[in-house]
Amino acid sequence: MSLSKESVLEALRIVRMPGGGDPVSRDLIRALAVESGVVRFVLEGAPEAELAAAKPAIEAAVRALAGVESLTVVVPSGPAKGMGAGPKIGQHPTPQAGPQGVAGVRHIIAVGSGKGGVGKSTVSSNLAVALARAGKRVGLLDADIYGPSQPRMMGVQQRPASPDGKTILPLRAHGVTLMSIGLMLKEDEAVIWRGPMLMGALQQMLGQVAWDHYGPLDVLIIDLPPGTGDIQLTLCQKTRLDGAIVVSTPQDVALLDARKALDMFRRLETPVIGLIENMSSYVCPNCGHEAHLFGHGGVGAEAVKLGLPYLGELPLDLEVRLAGDAGTPVAAGEGPAAAGYRAIAEKLIAAGAV
């Protein structure tokens, strides 16, 4: 029998758990992935001591299979020392009837991109700050589970509190109510998760976080992972989204991927609020010459072609990256990039999107 999920599960059925039964019939094997000899899964759903005691036998059973080149078994542990008891993030999704809103939130907007690295997270944080500066009550959810960047960009690192072990209290930075899935997880947990665990975690981020802890929100901005995967699909299907904003750089290859994201939102019947061109122009800080490193105007032209609103362009500006790395989004200050964000925030407000 060649190595597969089934052969791994079959081998695991033979292992006896200290508390009785086997790990498969007790549903303790989660997010199993088997790919070219690499086997990964999460072992959870029983007391941590029992899982730790069973782990060596479980590993031995899998390693004995022909074709296993590497094995990672993660036993998620409780919160790290000093962090206090907290809810466990990452679970199988609970059933829900149709798309749901989020308590205390008026509008929900997702920010997506077809391709990574085009500035989606930068745009999400800066737009959140620009909208807050324009007087809106704004929340920001970093749902980019594989590369959460909002804690760094917004300058927050502490683990959110959970007084009752279930409700999660969001953080607050630059006038924005903030939560990142990255603040609740250990690195190795998120990386090996697959579909259902991701979806459950997202559901928890929307349902268990007290988004109105600092007062009700006009808008919750959700920074999606790049691409068109499980998280995007789940969010559009399970959450009452008001719409999506798609970020792209102007060059053809990024636009090609942006079209895929737009197509996904169309199929899922999520209205596209507009397109944003990031890294549009570069003004040399020494001589003032304006260059278009990735081309210019491609996103606007695409918006016209598709009959979608074009929200505006944002310059490629060293300050944007430095500010993001330093934890204070450039939109919190003054300058051309801040002005660009202010203009987009005003457009969104004028359109009644927030």
Ligand SMILES: Nc1ncnc2c1ncn2[C@@H]1O[C@H](COP(=O)(O)OP(=O)(O)OP(=O)(O)O)[C@@H](O)[C@H]1O
């Ligand atoms: N307009 C800009 N000018 C200069 N640097 C930028 C600009 N937009 C984004 N960056 C920088 O580019 C890098 C990638 O941006 P960001 O993380 O926002 O992209 P992303 O699309 O969210 O990527 P990923 O999908 O991988 O999370 C960051 O270092 C960010 O500071």
